[in-house]
Each structure stands twice: as C-alpha cells, then as structure tokens.
Amino acid sequence: MTNAPIRVLQVVPSLNRSAGIARVVYNWNRFHDESRVHFDFLHHSSRNGILMHNERYDEELEATGSKVYTVNYAADDLRRFMREVHEVFEKVGFSYDIVHCHMPNSAFCVLREAELAGIKHRVLHSHLNNSSDKFLHRLRNVPLNAIGKHYATDRIACSEDAGHFLFGSQPFTVINNGIPLEQFAYSLESRERLRAELGIGHIDPVIGCVGRFVKQKNFPFAIRVFAKFHEAFPDGKMLILGDGDNRDELKKTIMTEHLSDAVxxxxxxxxxxxxxxxMDVFFMPSLYEGLPVSAVEAQAAGLPCVYSDKVPKETDITGTGAFVSLDNGVEQWINVLTVALNGGRLMENPILLEQRGYSAKANAELLMQHYEQLIAER
Known part of the structure; x- marks a missing residue:
C-alpha cells in the first residue's frame, strides 16, 4: 500500500437528510480517517440539473473536501441516466480505487461503467429485504439486480436479512448501520424545549415515526392506527419526521381521520x-426494511419500539422492541403501543448498542479496514 488514502466513490440514491442510506454514508464520512480513506459521492437525486431535496448533505460534504457528482433521476429517463453515469466514469473513474454502490437496481450500469473504467474493486451494498413497493418494479428489478451482481467483486449488507435477500448463498460482509450514539441520548432539556416549540403538552403521549414519505414506510396505515389510539388517549400526538413525494396523500389521510390538530x-x-x-414510543409499520437507521437512532434515545413483522428481527438490537403482523387488526396494534407507552424509556439502550457494534465510529473503522483488506489483496 502507498501512503496515499484509498479513494472511494460512494454511489447513493440521494444525499437527502431524511434518507437512511444518506445518513449511513454521512456518518462514515464524519468518522473516517482522511489519511487512510477519501470519500466522494455520486447520486441521481436531480431533475434537469436541479437537486430534488431542500434538506441535503451535498453542500456540507463538499465543504469538508468531498466531490459530489450528480446525474439526472434514473426513473425519469433511464437512457439519459446511463449516458450521464458513463460520462462521469469516463471523466473521473480512473481516479478511484473502489466504487461502493448502494443502488442494486442501478448496479448493472454503475458497476459496469466502473469495470470499464478499470476500477478493480466494485462493492455492492444491500440495504433492504425487498426491492420495491410496486409489483411491476419488483419484477423489473429481478433481472437488473442479477446483472448488477455480475459486476460486483465484493458484497456488503446492513443485516443478515438484507444480505440473504440480495446475495442469496453468496458470501457477504455485514457492516452495521452505526450512528453517533452519544448524540441521540435522551435529553430532558431537549424534550421540554422542543415540546414547547411544537405545541405538545408536558405529559401528552407522543407516538413518533421517522422516514421518507414513500409507500414502503406505510405512514397512512400508521395514521389510521393512531386515530384509534387517539380515541383512548385524547391528548396523544403523533410526530412524523421526514418528507417525500407522498406528502399530499399523507395529509389527506390525516384530514380524513380528523387528526389535523394531533398529527x-x-x-x-x-x-x-x-x-x-x-417521543414516547417509536412506531415503524413498514412494508419492508433492511436494518433501518431510524430504528437504531430511536433505540439510542431509549424509546420503546413497535415494528411491523416485515421489519427484520435483527432491527431489535436491544431486545426491547415488539413486532406486530400487518395482518392483525388495529386493536392489536393499539394494545402493543399502549404496553410500549406504559413501559417507559429504556435508559440502558445506548450501552447495549455500543456493546453490540452500532457505534458510527466503530463501524467507520470496520469499513476502512474492509477497504484496506481489498486493496491489500490486489
């Protein structure tokens, strides 16, 4: 190995602050050692050259010395996406030792272009245990994922479940979605100040959801469950952090359930x-997940967590969460949410997460060691 840092191009769907993958790579960048590894980024969260998200990491990462390359959104025009990815790799591909692709259904293009550019180490990363919200998209993704895997020389997953989904019996390395645990520790001062800012009473029970407003997260279902919860707890509030294309649909559901003052x-x-x-309880009724960053964050804050049975069991790192089938009636969800609410905050969670390998700093170190091993084997 030379003294120069390993140069890695992280290929992600977006650098949207509400996206779990973006938060993962952002944490890697925060805790990596620049003398050993340098990160640049490529994403397709752009339409006709205009970035699609107002709250993003792009500028912050550029300010720390990373380059951020953007191409136009693949779903708008796949041929244009492929052409622009080709142009990026033709122009700068030679300067990278590793390409780390977090987009399995685009790897057929991204990792192929990386191979054509002479990049010997091409990492494919699985973050989910399903490939799409929509049946036709899942059908489309089967051949795309298969082709993309052909160009990968190394495989990483955020969980065993996500790894087996994408890679089957092929070997892969699990690297946890670590977070800066100390930043998510429960704070009474923050609770009181932010509740006052948001108009939430001191003792009002708060159910929290976090994530992009997309079908996968199943937020309209969460609203319908909360409507029944609200009947039992009239002072209850639901706090949803995030944004996305389905915002109007979600607002419509809130209005239909007459919850405008409670959500x-x-x-x-x-x-x-x-x-x-x-928050008092973290609620994740997702249709599918890999190992969601928001669930790690919620556990670090000591929140009791209620998940759908489509969320991998590995998500319950601290062994304190509850899983409910999406086929169950609303009353079952209410019962489980009520038990979680009455159980109170779990102050030992940060210690358990540290012990079980979910520190962002520790995971950045594992990733750097993984890269170093790849380069050493060349």
Missing part, C-alpha cells in the same frame, strides 16, 4: 437527534 408533520430537520427525546 405534527415536522419535516426534515437537522436536530432530528434531539427530536427523539420528544
């Missing part, structure tokens, strides 16, 4: 770590 759509905020202290 708070707080958007994408930089103080998300402090907002977990506002």
């Amino acid at each position: 708070i759509l707080a958007g994408v905020r930089e103080d998300i770590n402090k907002l977990y202290s506002v």
Whole structure:
C-alpha cells in the first residue's frame, strides 16, 4: 500500500437528510480517517440539473473536501441516466480505487461503467429485504439486480436479512448501520424545549415515526392506527419526521381521520437527534426494511419500539422492541403501543448498542479496514 488514502466513490440514491442510506454514508464520512480513506459521492437525486431535496448533505460534504457528482433521476429517463453515469466514469473513474454502490437496481450500469473504467474493486451494498413497493418494479428489478451482481467483486449488507435477500448463498460482509450514539441520548432539556416549540403538552403521549414519505414506510396505515389510539388517549400526538413525494396523500389521510390538530408533520430537520427525546414510543409499520437507521437512532434515545413483522428481527438490537403482523387488526396494534407507552424509556439502550457494534465510529473503522483488506489483496 502507498501512503496515499484509498479513494472511494460512494454511489447513493440521494444525499437527502431524511434518507437512511444518506445518513449511513454521512456518518462514515464524519468518522473516517482522511489519511487512510477519501470519500466522494455520486447520486441521481436531480431533475434537469436541479437537486430534488431542500434538506441535503451535498453542500456540507463538499465543504469538508468531498466531490459530489450528480446525474439526472434514473426513473425519469433511464437512457439519459446511463449516458450521464458513463460520462462521469469516463471523466473521473480512473481516479478511484473502489466504487461502493448502494443502488442494486442501478448496479448493472454503475458497476459496469466502473469495470470499464478499470476500477478493480466494485462493492455492492444491500440495504433492504425487498426491492420495491410496486409489483411491476419488483419484477423489473429481478433481472437488473442479477446483472448488477455480475459486476460486483465484493458484497456488503446492513443485516443478515438484507444480505440473504440480495446475495442469496453468496458470501457477504455485514457492516452495521452505526450512528453517533452519544448524540441521540435522551435529553430532558431537549424534550421540554422542543415540546414547547411544537405545541405538545408536558405529559401528552407522543407516538413518533421517522422516514421518507414513500409507500414502503406505510405512514397512512400508521395514521389510521393512531386515530384509534387517539380515541383512548385524547391528548396523544403523533410526530412524523421526514418528507417525500407522498406528502399530499399523507395529509389527506390525516384530514380524513380528523387528526389535523394531533398529527405534527415536522419535516426534515437537522436536530432530528434531539427530536427523539420528544417521543414516547417509536412506531415503524413498514412494508419492508433492511436494518433501518431510524430504528437504531430511536433505540439510542431509549424509546420503546413497535415494528411491523416485515421489519427484520435483527432491527431489535436491544431486545426491547415488539413486532406486530400487518395482518392483525388495529386493536392489536393499539394494545402493543399502549404496553410500549406504559413501559417507559429504556435508559440502558445506548450501552447495549455500543456493546453490540452500532457505534458510527466503530463501524467507520470496520469499513476502512474492509477497504484496506481489498486493496491489500490486489
């Protein structure tokens, strides 16, 4: 190995602050050693050259010395996406030792272009245990994922479940979605200050949801469950952090359930770590997941967590969560949420997460060692 840092191009769907993958790579960048590894980024969260998200990491990462390359959104025009990815690799591909692709259904293009550019180490990363919200998209993704895997020389997953989904019996390395645990620790000061800011009473029970407003997260279902919860707890509030294309649909569901005064759509905020202290229960009724970063964050804040049975069991790192089938009636969800609410905050969670390998600093170190091993084997 030379003294120069290993140069890695991280290929992600977006650098949207509400997206779990973006938060993962952002944490890697925060805790990596620049003398050993340098990160640049490529994403397709752009339409006709205009970035699609207002709250993003792009500028912050550029300010720390990373380059951020953007191409136009693949779903708008796949041929244009492929052409622009080709142009990026033709122009700068030679300067990278490793390409780390977090987009399995685009790897057929991204990793192929990396191979054509002479990049010997091409990492494919699995973050989910399903490939799409929509049946036709899942059908489309089967051949795309298969082709993409052909160009990968190394495989990483955020969980065993996500790894087996994408890679089957092929070997892969699990690297946890670590977070800066100390930043998510429960804070009474933050709880009181932010509850006052959001108009939430001191003892009002708060159910929290975090994530992009997409079908996968199943937020309209969460609203319908909360409507029944609200009947039992009239002072209850639901706090939803995030944004996305389905915002109008979600607002319509809130209005239909007559919950406009009880559901708070707080958007994408930089103080998300402090907002977990506002919540009393974390609620994730997702249709599928890999190992969601928000669930790790919620556990670090000591929140009791209620998940759908489509969320991998590995998500319950601290062994304190509850899983409910999406086929169960609303009353079952209410019962489980009520038990979680009455159980109170779990102050030992940060220690358990540290012990079980979910520190962002520790995981950045594992990733750097993984890269170093790849280069050493060349």
